[in-house]
Amino acid sequence: MKISLKLFIILFLVFLIPTVLLSYVFYSDVGDILSKQSLDNEKQRVELQKVAIENSLLDAENEVIFLSKLSSLYDLINIKNSDDYNIVRDRVVSDFMAFSQERGIYYQIRYINESGMEVVRIDYDGNTFLSIDGDKLQNKSGRYYFEDTMNIDKNEVFISPLDLNIERGEIENRGTLNQPEYVPVIRYGIPVFDDFGNKMGIIITNIYANSFLEDLKYSDSDIETLLVNRDGYYLVHSNKEKEWGFMFDREDNFGNDYYQVDISNLDSDTYQTYDTNQQQHLTFTRVYPGSIEGRSDVDYFWIITGVANQGVITSEIMLTVYKIIFLVILIALIVLVISYLLGRTVVKPIYDLIDGAKIIEEGDIDYKVAKPGKDEISQLSRSFDKMTLAIKKSRADINKKVKQQTGKIIEREEDLEKQQIAILNILEDVEDEKLKTEQIANDLKKFELAVNDASDHIVITDIDGIVLHANRAVEKITGFKLNEVIGKKAGDKNLWGGEMDLKFYKELWKTIKTDKKTFSGEIENKKKDGKKYTAFASITPVLDKNDKVLYFVGIERDITKEKEIDRMKTEFVSVASHQLRTPLTAIRWFIEELHSGELGKVNKEQKDYLKQAMESNERMIGLVNDLLNVSRLEMGRLSIDPEPTDMVKLVEGVVGENRIIAQARNCEILFTGSKTKLNKINIDQSVIGEVVNNLISNAIKYSKPVSSGCSISVRLEQKKPNIVFSVKDSGVGIPSENQHRIFEKFFRADNVVRMETEGTGLGLYISRMVIEASGGKIWFESSDKGTTFSFSLPLAGSKAQKGERKLA
Amino acid sequence: MKKILIVEDEAVLQKSLANKITREGWEAIPALNGEEGLARIEAEKPDLVLLDLRMPKMEGMEMLKKAREKYNKRDLPVIILTNYEEGENVGMALDLGADIFLVKANYSLTEIVDKIKEVLKIK
Numbered sequence: 001m002k003i004s005l006k007l008f009i010i011l012f013l014v015f016l017i018p019t020v021l022l023s024y025v026f027y028s029d030v031g032d033i034l035s036k037q038s039l040d041n042e043k044q045r046v047e048l049q050k051v052a053i054e055n056s057l058l059d060a061e062n063e064v065i066f067l068s069k070l071s072s073l074y075d076l077i078n079i080k081n082s083d084d085y086n087i088v089r090d091r092v093v094s095d096f097m098a099f100s101q102e103r104g105i106y107y108q109i110r111y112i113n114e115s116g117m118e119v120v121r122i123d124y125d126g127n128t129f130l131s132i133d134g135d136k137l138q139n140k141s142g143r144y145y146f147e148d149t150m151n152i153d154k155n156e157v158f159i160s161p162l163d164l165n166i167e168r169g170e171i172e173n174r175g176t177l178n179q180p181e182y183v184p185v186i187r188y189g190i191p192v193f194d195d196f197g198n199k200m201g202i203i204i205t206n207i208y209a210n211s212f213l214e215d216l217k218y219s220d221s222d223i224e225t226l227l228v229n230r231d232g233y234y235l236v237h238s239n240k241e242k243e244w245g246f247m248f249d250r251e252d253n254f255g256n257d258y259y260q261v262d263i264s265n266l267d268s269d270t271y272q273t274y275d276t277n278q279q280q281h282l283t284f285t286r287v288y289p290g291s292i293e294g295r296s297d298v299d300y301f302w303i304i305t306g307v308a309n310q311g312v313i314t315s316e317i318m319l320t321v322y323k324i325i326f327l328v329i330l331i332a333l334i335v336l337v338i339s340y341l342l343g344r345t346v347v348k349p350i351y352d353l354i355d356g357a358k359i360i361e362e363g364d365i366d367y368k369v370a371k372p373g374k375d376e377i378s379q380l381s382r383s384f385d386k387m388t389l390a391i392k393k394s395r396a397d398i399n400k401k402v403k404q405q406t407g408k409i410i411e412r413e414e415d416l417e418k419q420q421i422a423i424l425n426i427l428e429d430v431e432d433e434k435l436k437t438e439q440i441a442n443d444l445k446k447f448e449l450a451v452n453d454a455s456d457h458i459v460i461t462d463i464d465g466i467v468l469h470a471n472r473a474v475e476k477i478t479g480f481k482l483n484e485v486i487g488k489k490a491g492d493k494n495l496w497g498g499e500m501d502l503k504f505y506k507e508l509w510k511t512i513k514t515d516k517k518t519f520s521g522e523i524e525n526k527k528k529d530g531k532k533y534t535a536f537a538s539i540t541p542v543l544d545k546n547d548k549v550l551y552f553v554g555i556e557r558d559i560t561k562e563k564e565i566d567r568m569k570t571e572f573v574s575v576a577s578h579q580l581r582t583p584l585t586a587i588r589w590f591i592e593e594l595h596s597g598e599l600g601k602v603n604k605e606q607k608d609y610l611k612q613a614m615e616s617n618e619r620m621i622g623l624v625n626d627l628l629n630v631s632r633l634e635m636g637r638l639s640i641d642p643e644p645t646d647m648v649k650l651v652e653g654v655v656g657e658n659r660i661i662a663q664a665r666n667c668e669i670l671f672t673g674s675k676t677k678l679n680k681i682n683i684d685q686s687v688i689g690e691v692v693n694n695l696i697s698n699a700i701k702y703s704k705p706v707s708s709g710c711s712i713s714v715r716l717e718q719k720k721p722n723i724v725f726s727v728k729d730s731g732v733g734i735p736s737e738n739q740h741r742i743f744e745k746f747f748r749a750d751n752v753v754r755m756e757t758e759g760t761g762l763g764l765y766i767s768r769m770v771i772e773a774s775g776g777k778i779w780f781e782s783s784d785k786g787t788t789f790s791f792s793l794p795l796a797g798s799k800a801q802k803g804e805r806k807l808a
Numbered sequence: 809m810k811k812i813l814i815v816e817d818e819a820v821l822q823k824s825l826a827n828k829i830t831r832e833g834w835e836a837i838p839a840l841n842g843e844e845g846l847a848r849i850e851a852e853k854p855d856l857v858l859l860d861l862r863m864p865k866m867e868g869m870e871m872l873k874k875a876r877e878k879y880n881k882r883d884l885p886v887i888i889l890t891n892y893e894e895g896e897n898v899g900m901a902l903d904l905g906a907d908i909f910l911v912k913a914n915y916s917l918t919e920i921v922d923k924i925k926e927v928l929k930i931k
Contacts, residue, residue: 578892581891581911581912582818582891582912584913585821585913588913588916589825589828589917590820590824592916592917592918593824593827596918598827598831621914624913625913625914
């Protein structure tokens with residue numbers, strides 16, 4: 001695929017995927033919120049409408065009372081002179097007419113006398129107001145509204161159900177049969193009385209229920225509103241064609257144009273439901289006509305709005321979705337343009353390179369593709385040119401070399417002829433050599449015998465460790481027969497090896513094979529019967545003239561017993577030392593008590609004895625402590641617990657402690673700190689302090705006892721990567737024949753022993769162990785004028801080591 | 809008068825310590841093992857305990873552990889005074905709430921008294 005197309009797809013996906021995801025989330029979330037909000041709004045709106053209609057109904061109720069109290073009506077009811085009847089009636093007609101015109105909502109306003117005869121009647125058909133006279137007036141006795149109104153008491157108001165104008169079971173139709181126009185009305189009736197309290201008939205008003213629609217304010221054309229009586233008849237509908245239908249689930253439903261809802265659970269005054277037939281949300285609210293709440297003789301009706309239609313909500317969201325889709329397309333276009341432009345800038349130079357490469361490929365090796373610029377492709381193009389140049393050069397080189405080689409071949413042929421002559425000469429010498437070889441083989445035989453009889457385990461292997469030769473001691477020590485050993489890998493886990501960790505074996509092979517040096521050290525092995533033993537091994541590579549490894553010679557000695565004895569020795573020292581300490585403590589404390597005179601007076605001579613005894617005791621304790629330290633060191637239990645330490649301070653402290661002893665010997669200790677500023681280094685203060693103390697007190701002890709005094713100089717200096725401490729004395733020096741043993745356990749130099757100074761021969765031994773465990777080195781230089789002991793410690797610090805907490 | 813409890817099984821050492829402490833003007837309370845030591849703590853409410861580690865019946869470490877269940881470091885300072893000084897002992901004793909760890913053989917009685925004063929903050 002072309003880079004520009006890839007670029008386009010990647011960029012397009014990078015923009016498109018988040019956009020689509022976002023719009024999906026938006027669509028589902030916002031849809032729910034809008035839908036719920038729109039339902040809530042509808043509920044509030046319907047409840048407002050309900051209040052408006054109830055107010056209109058209240059007005060109607062007050063208005064029928066008002067009509068019943070008209071003075072003209074009073075006159076008509078209480079008329080005495082029948083001659084005036086028509087005049088008085090005309091006044092009533094005129095009052096009713098004026099009222100009807102003023103209000104414009106009454107389909108009929110009537111006065112019906114006590115025998116059911118209409119006396120005054122004002123009709124209004126929506127266009128004209130008409131007063132009905134003469135024989136057009138009808139007798140309404142027996143009509144339910146007349147009967148019901150005649151039966152109520154003074155000051156009570158009859159309110160009919162909201163209904164189509166039904167008289168004698170027939171629905172009034174103001175239109176034609178094909179285009180019916182029904183008249184939904186609600187009647188308000190009130191009885192009227194004469195001065196003597198006789199019921200003189202009723203005032204009855206028919207309110208044209210369509211007038212309520214004005215209260216419903218249809219500003220939103222999407223919203224259908226209808227009034228439905230309690231039985232479910234559509235009485236008033238904002239769409240005239242749909243009027244007089246029937247809703248709720250009944251057989252005589254007028255068809256699918258109408259809502260179908262189950263009203264059995266419409267138990268609250270306001271209710272919302274979803275009509276599956278019309279796919280709409282419906283909001284119901286109950287309206288109670290009448291000023292007195294909860295009148296059981298008055299029927300309620302419903303205001304229903306079939307709105308908040310899902311389509312409305314979706315269309316609102318869809319608008320946003322369309323916007324997003326538009327945005328996505330826009331982004332796609334932008335990406336298209338950007339990737340085209342990018343493609344032009346990025347890909348075009350590549351095409352140029354490809355074209356250039358083709359030209360070069362076809363033979364024009366001098367063609368240049370280089371372009372100015374710092375971008376990668378320009379760099380590439382320059383490198384490309386360099387490469388072409390290199391190819392050109394190497395072609396020339398090859399030509400040159402071919403010529404040279406041809407020359408050499410000719411030379412070789414000449415050489416060969418010379419060699420043939422030489423070989424003939426050599427053949428004559430071979431006879432002599434054969435005799436010599438036999439002599440060597442004889443020597444080897446003797447050597448082999450010596451090896452085979454040796455008590456140490458000796459094997460000779462090839463460079464892969466495969467055993468070529470093993471002596472008899474191998475069988476004796478390991479239990480493996482010689483034929484089981486030869487041809488196998490020495491020290492393999494199927495033989496006596498495999499007991500050490502991998503690191504050990506790696507190190508071993510590195511030493512002998514890569515570094516070509518002798519490896520020696522203790523090694524844990526196992527015998528054929530599985531019994532483990534410790535051996536001291538020494539493995540040496542045998543090299544040829546060119547330093548290539550020919551064989552390895554391995555010599556091992558079983559030192560299990562020695563190790564065991566060593567361990568027991570160390571343990572014995574540890575236990576014994578602890579046991580020794582108790583009586584030494586008792587002696588120490590008793591002498592102290594005696595010497596202090598607290599147990600009774602002691603004379604000067606006794607005091608001197610006690611002092612000497614005390615010193616001997618302290619030396620004994622020192623010896624025990626040293627023995628303990630040695631045993632700990634030898635059991636590998638010395639702990640190194642490094643912490644940042646100021647070496648100058650540490651040395652100053654030890655020098656201070658030794659000053660009194662030095663002065664007693666007329667010695668002076670010189671220490672002036674370090675020339676350069678020293679950073680703190682990570683060492684174990686207590687053990688290193690012990691070594692410093694050891695070296696300084698040695699220097700004091702072994703200085704020549706001279707009356708002119710002696711001086712000991714202590715130095716501390718940084719010699720990267722180490723810090724070096726040294727103590728120089730003007731002492732007796734170490735005899736050269738003793739020097740190599742000076743750090744050995746219990747070793748004391750001959751001249752020192754002669755001086756009869758106290759000492760265990762353990763101090764330097766311990767010092768060396770401590771310094772080496774701390775990652776440093778200890779050494780000395782000595783002449784008959786004095787000795788300098790030094791140790792170095794890495795500035796990088798010592799590694800922590802677990803074991804005994806400290807030296808005693 | 810300070811009360812010092814000496815938990816030490818070696819009679820000679822017990823005696824030396826007690827003498828020194830008495831001469832210092834304090835009261836020395838002897839105990840020959842850990843069990844006795846605990847009983848003495850309850851009965852005498854000492855100001856400080858000198859505690860050996862290796863003892864019959866109950867060793868010092870166990871006694872220290874039991875004592876610390878009831879008394880904290882401020883209420884009952886403890887100085888370990890022993891010749892049995894393997895590394896793990898020192899760490900363990902300090903972890904269990906001993907104030908200091910002294911090797912008997914390395915200290916004179918006077919030095920031990922100084923250490924007691926140091927722990928009890930007496931000048």
